[in-house]
Amino acid sequence: MTLFLVVLVAALVFEYINGFHDAANAIATVVSTKVLTPRQAIMLAAFFNLFGALMGTAVAKTIGNGLVAAEAITMTTVLGALIAAIVWGLFTWWLGLPSSSSHALVGGLCGAALSTAHGNWGVLKWSIYNPEHHMQEGLWPKIVMPMFASPVVGFIGAAIFMLFLYAVLKKLTPRIINAVFGKLQLVSASWMGFSHGSNDAQKTMGIIALALFTGTQSGAFENLPGWLHFLDTPTFDVPKWVMITCALTMAAGTAGGGWRIIRTMGHKMVKLQPVHGFAAETTAALIIQAASHVGVPLSTTHVISTSIMGVGATKRFSAVKWGIVSRIVWAWVLTLPVTGLIGWGASEIMHGFGMK
Template identity: 75%
Template structure:
C-alpha cells in the first residue's frame, strides 16, 4: 500500500510538471502577440485545461493497457516509468526545450516493462488489431503519430495562414490586428481545451494502471469500506482519478513555464495576432482529433510545428532553424533516453 501511495504521489508530480512544462503549448503565441499578459494567459489556459481534462478517457485507456502487457506490470514498474518521465521533463524544461511529456511517459513505461519481463520484447504491444478492426499498440498510437503529426501541423499551419492572407489582403493591417486580437482568445482557449483533453488523460491512464495492478495483486484487500474507490477489477478510469488529474494539471499550468514560453513565443519566430490565431487553431484541431481517436499525441510537437508552418508563410528565413534543430533533437532523443531511464530505475528497484 505504501508503494501505491508513492506511485500516486509521483503521478501527480508528473501531472503538475506536465502542466507547467507544456503551458507554452497553450499560451506562447497569445503572450508573444501581447493579446494577454503572461499571468492572464496562464489563468485562461489553466481553466480550459481543466475543462478539457474532464472530457473522455480514450487516451487514458491507450496509455494504461494499449502499449505494454499489463501482466508484467507492478507498482515499481509504474513508479519507474513516472520517475523517468519526471527526470526528462525537468531536464528539458531547464534547457527551455519544448519536448514531449507524452513520449517521456511512454518511453519510461516501455523501458521499465522490459526490465520487469527480463528483457522480453514481446511485452511491448507493437501493433494489435481488435475484433472490431480497430488498431492499437506502439506503432499506430505512438510512433506513426510522432512521425506524421509534426508534418500535419506544419502543412496545415502554413495552408491556413496562406488562406487567411488571401481572404484578408484588402484589409488594413491595423484592422486585422484588432480582429485577430479578439479571435486569439477563442483559439487560445480551444488550444488549452484540446491540450487538457489529451495530456491530462495520460496520467489518468497511469494511475488507473496502478489501481488495476494493485487490485489484481490484492494490495487493497482488508482496507476500510471507505477505501473501496481504490478497487479496480477492470480497467476503468474512475471519476475521482479524472478530477484529481484535471485539477493537478490546471494547477501546474497556472504555475507557468516561462523558459519554454520564451523559446516558442519569442525566440523561434516573430508572430502577429493573425499568425498566433492560425497556429493555435491548427494545433487545437489536430490534437482534438487525436484525443477523439484515443491517440496520445505530442501536443508539443503539433503546436511547435504549427508555429513553424505559420512563420515560414511570412518567409522561410523568418524561422530560426538553428533553434528548431535543437528542438527536433530533443524530440528524437525523448523516447530512447526515457526508455533507458525507465529500464535503469526499474533495474535498481529489482
Template identity: 80%
Template sequence: MTLFLIVLFAALVFEYINGFHDAANAIATVVSTKVLTPRQAIMMAAFFNLLGALMGTAVAKTIGGGLVDANVATMPTILAALISAIIWGLFTWWLGLPSSSSHALVGGLCGAALATAKGNWGVLHWSEMVDGKHIGIWPKIVMPMLLSPLIGFVGGGLLMLFLYAVLKRATPHFINKWFGKLQIVSASWMGFSHGTNDAQKTMGIIALALFTGTQAGAFDDVPSWLHFLRTPEFEVHRWVMLTCAIVMAAGTAGGGWRIIKTMGHKMVKLQPIHGFAAETTAAAIIGVASHIGIPLSTTHVISTSIMGVGATKRLSAVKWGVVSRIVWAWVLTLPITGLLGYLVCRCLHSAGY
C-alpha cells in the first residue's frame, strides 16, 4: 500500500509537470500574437485542459494495457517509468525545449518493463490485433510519431495558404481584428484537445498501478472505505479521471515560460492569423488521435503546425537552428527515457523493491 501511494504521488507530480511543460502547446501562439495576456491565456488553457481531460479514456487504455504486458508490470516498474519521465520533462523544460511528455512516459514504461522481465522483449506489445483494433508500440506510438509532425507541418501550411487565398483582398486591420477574436476560439480548442490526450496518459498509468496492486494483494487489508482501490480488471475509475484533470489544470496554471518563449517567439514571428491556423490544425489532429486512442505528442503537432504556417511566409522566416534543437530532443526522448526507465527499475530491484 505504501509503495502504491508513492507511485500515485509520482504520477501526480508527472501530471503537474506535464501541465506546465505542455502549457505552451495551447497558449504560446496566443501570447506571442498579444491577443491575450499571459495570465489570461494560462487561465483559459487551464480551464479547457480540465474540461478536455474528463472526456473519454481511449488514450488511457492504450497507455495502461496496450503497450506492455499488464501482468508483468509491478509497482517498481510503474514508479521507474514515472521517475524517468519526470527527469526528462524537467531537463527539457530547463533547456526550454518542447519535448514530448507522452513519449517520455512511453519510453520509461517500456524500459522499466524490460528490466522487470529481465530483458525479455516479448513483454512489449509491438503490433497486435485485439477485437478488430490494432494495438501496440508500432501502430500507436512509432507510426504517429513519424506521421503526426508531417501532417502538422503540411496541414498548417495548407490551411495558411487557403486563408491567404480567401483573404487576399482584406486589409491587415480587418484580418488582425477578426483573427484576434478567432484565435481565442482556436486556442481554447487546442487547450481542450490537449486535455483529452495528455491527461489521459497519467490516468492510464494510475489505472495500471491499481490493477497491479490488486493482483498482488496490496489492497486486501485496506479499510472498507478504500474498497474503490481494488481493480480486478483494468479500468479507469472516475476519481482517477477527476484527480488527473485537476492536477493537469493546476500545472497548466503554473505556466511554463521557458517553452512558451521558444514556441511563441524563437521559432517564427507570428500574427493572429498564423496563430489561428497553427492552433486549428493541431487541435483537429489531436482530437482525432484522442478519439481512436493514440497517445499523440501534442508538442510535436503544434510545433510542426507553427513551422508549416511560418514556412508559407517564406522558408527563411522559420529559425531552423532552433528547430533542429527541438527535433533532436524529439529523436532522443524515447531511447533516453527507455534507458532511464530500465536503470531506475534495476536500482529499485537492487534496493529490495
C-alpha cells in the first residue's frame, strides 16, 4: 500500500508537470499574437484542459494495457516509468524545449518493464490485432507510427490551411484580418486546450489505473479498511475518481504555466499574427481530437510545434528560425531512448533495494 501511495503521488506530480510543461502547447500562439495576456491565456487553457480531460478513456487504456505485457508490470515498474518522465520533463522545461511528455512516459514505461522482465523484449507489445475494435494496437501503430506521421501531418496540414486562408482573405486589409481572427483565435485556443486535456491527461489516468490493477492482482489492497475498498480494481478500468483527480491536477499545472517553453514556441520559433495562430491551433486540435478518439497517445507537443512551423513557412521559409527548430527536434529524437534508459536504471536501482 505504501508503494502505491508513492506511485500515486509521483503520478500526480507528473500530471502537474505535464500541465505546466505543456501549457505552452495550448496558449503559446494566443500569447504571441497578443490576443490574450499570458495570465488570461493560462486560465483559458486550464479551464478547457479540465473539461477535455473528462472526455473519455481510450488513450488511458492504451497506456495502461496496450503497450506492455501485464506480467512485466509491478508497482516498481510504474514508479520507474514515472521517475523517468518526471526527470525528462523537468530537464527539458529547464532548457525551454517543448518535448513530449507522452513519449517520455511511454519510454520510461518500456525501459522499466524491460528491467522487470530481465531484458526480455518480448514483453513489449509491438503490434497486436484487436478484434473488438478491428484495428492493430501496440507500440508500432499507437506510438511509433504516429510519432513520425503526426509532425508531418501537422506541418503540411497547417501550411495548406494557411494557404487556403491567404486565398480567401487576400482582398481584406490586415487590420480587418487581425480584428476578426483575434476573436476567432479565442475559439481555436479553447479547442486546443480541450484537445490537449482529452489526450494528455488520460496518460496519467492510464498509469494510475495500471497501478490500481497491479496492486489488486498482487494482493496489496487485501487488508485495507472498508472505506478504501474503492481501490480494488480486479479488471483494468479507469475509475471516475482517477479521471477527476487527474483532470484537476492537470488544470492546476496548466494554471502554473510554463513560461520558458511559451517563449520558445510563441516568440523564438516564428513570429505569428492572429490568423497564423488560428490556423496552427485549429489544425493541431483537429489532429489531436482524432487521435484521442482512436486511443492514440499522441504528442501534442509535436503536433502544435509543427503546425506553427507550417504556418510560419507559408510566410516565407526563412521566417521559421530553423536553429531553434533543430534543438526542438533533437529533444524529440532523444526522448524515447533517454527516458527508456532512465526508467530501466530507476527500476534496476529499486530492484537492487528489494522493491518489487
